[in-house]
Amino acid sequence: MIGNTDAVKLLNSKREEGVFVATMNANNTGFGLPSVSSNEALDFPISGAMSKASSVGLGLALAQPDRKIMVLDGDGSLLMNLGTLVTLSNKAPKNMYHFLFNNGVYAVTGGQPIPGAGQVDWEDMAKGAGYAAVFSFDNLEDLTTGIDAVLASEGPVFIHLAITPEVEETPVAFRPRPRRSVQTAFRELPEALANG
Amino acid sequence: MTTQETVLHPAAIIEELKKNNFTHVVWLPDSETNFMYQLLTNEPTLDLVPVCREGETMAIAAGLWVGGKKPVVLIQNTGIFESGDSIRGLGLDVNQPLVMLVGYRGWSRHGITNDSAARFIEHILHAWGISYYLIETDDDAGRITSALEEAERTSKPVAVLVGTEFGA
Numbered sequence: 001m002i003g004n005t006d007a008v009k010l011l012n013s014k015r016e017e018g019v020f021v022a023t024m025n026a027n028n029t030g031f032g033l034p035s036v037s038s039n040e041a042l043d044f045p046i047s048g049a050m051s052k053a054s055s056v057g058l059g060l061a062l063a064q065p066d067r068k069i070m071v072l073d074g075d076g077s078l079l080m081n082l083g084t085l086v087t088l089s090n091k092a093p094k095n096m097y098h099f100l101f102n103n104g105v106y107a108v109t110g111g112q113p114i115p116g117a118g119q120v121d122w123e124d125m126a127k128g129a130g131y132a133a134v135f136s137f138d139n140l141e142d143l144t145t146g147i148d149a150v151l152a153s154e155g156p157v158f159i160h161l162a163i164t165p166e167v168e169e170t171p172v173a174f175r176p177r178p179r180r181s182v183q184t185a186f187r188e189l190p191e192a193l194a195n196g
Numbered sequence: 197m198t199t200q201e202t203v204l205h206p207a208a209i210i211e212e213l214k215k216n217n218f219t220h221v222v223w224l225p226d227s228e229t230n231f232m233y234q235l236l237t238n239e240p241t242l243d244l245v246p247v248c249r250e251g252e253t254m255a256i257a258a259g260l261w262v263g264g265k266k267p268v269v270l271i272q273n274t275g276i277f278e279s280g281d282s283i284r285g286l287g288l289d290v291n292q293p294l295v296m297l298v299g300y301r302g303w304s305r306h307g308i309t310n311d312s313a314a315r316f317i318e319h320i321l322h323a324w325g326i327s328y329y330l331i332e333t334d335d336d337a338g339r340i341t342s343a344l345e346e347a348e349r350t351s352k353p354v355a356v357l358v359g360t361e362f363g364a
Contacts, residue, residue, distance in 0.1 A: 021259075044262075046286075048284075048285030048286050048289050048290065049251075049254075049255060049281045049282045049284070049285030049286045050281070052251070052252070052255035052282060052285075052286060055252045055255030055256045055259070056255045056256070056258050056259040056286065057259060058245075058256050058259060059222075059245075059255070059256040059257060059258060059259020059260035059261070059262075059263065059265075059267070060259035060260070060262065060263045061259070062220070062243070062245070062256075062259070062260060062263070062265070063259065063260045063261075063262075063263025063264055063265040064263045064264070081249075081251070081252065083247070083248025083249045083252065084248070084252060086248055087245075087246070087247045087248050087252055087256075090246065091245060182285075182289070182290060183289065183290055183291075186258070186262055186290040186291070186292075189262050190262055190263075190264065193262075193263065193264065194264075
């Protein structure tokens with residue numbers, strides 16, 4: 001299993017001018033992308049409509065074909081929007097990298113298992129939907145070794161990551177709020193894209 | 197009695213989209229839009245983005261918009277019901293100036309409709325505070341421009357209800 005923070009830290013180190021469209025645990029204020037990001041201006045947190053990070057990422061990838069778009073998705077989120085695998089494969093943006101943080105639980109609501117936890121074959125689903133390349137990693141060493149090959153592949157690429165669950169126990173009202181809100185990102189991202 | 201003048205042709209819609217420099221049509225076809233599909237696939241200035249479920253459309257449009265493009269959504273009123281959280285979270289909450297062309301299934305000027313898709317749609321739009329325009333003939337197509345102007349002026353989604361089947 002891969003630690004959530006270890007995964008986002010590694011991906012962030014490889015981002016260059018890429019945009020991260022991140023949701024759920026991958027976007028957790030304490031141990032997700034916001035805690036390690038080196039270029040917040042190109043971070044696109046999606047918490048406004050659960051499951052739609054990959055859909056927003058698809059739109060962005062079509063609009064910005066010369067820039068890597070890296071979606072950091074959750075398994076519970078993706079289950080809510082499975083059709084996105086086919087929608088995305090059908091448009092086939094070459095600059096799209098769809099990372100699935102698979103921790104098997106609804107971590108932000110107390111750790112209840114997602115339907116089909118441990119039995120859903122995400123790689124087969126992505127292959128069957130038509131992604132151009134599919135990768136899977138269950139330890140940090142292999143991910144560290146393999147990430148360059150992942151990002152050198154032509155998209156759309158699906159990357160399954162087996163992530164150690166980090167369950168939120170603090171009541172929602174008492175959790176730290178993200179410094180960069182969804183509204184802020186929507187307002188500021190166009191200028192950031194124009195500048196770099 | 198239906199006359200030639202009362203028909204809505206997809207070409208009139210597409211001309212309006214082109215006039216306003218829309219770049220992408222994010223859509224899921226409904227039963228009345230076959231002729232529209234044929235024309236859209238032949239229109240080089242509009243990129244068609246087909247989806248599996250309507251809630252994807254507002255999210256994809258949000259990504260296109262923030263990336264500098266000008267998308268329009270084309271779905272049926274039944275799809276609006278399915279898309280509630282996307283309209284809330286990635287339309288209204290982020291001030292997306294999105295034009296949504298919505299097939300008005302069940303709409304009739306002649307008596308009471310029994311189709312709940314028609315009976316509920318305007319109430320739902322009212323509840324969200326989303327303005328809407330009705331188009332029924334080619335002469336109404338300019339209301340797409342009015343909807344776009346309102347969407348951009350208010351930074352909110354605006355609906356255009358398509359109240360008739362497309363003619364060939």
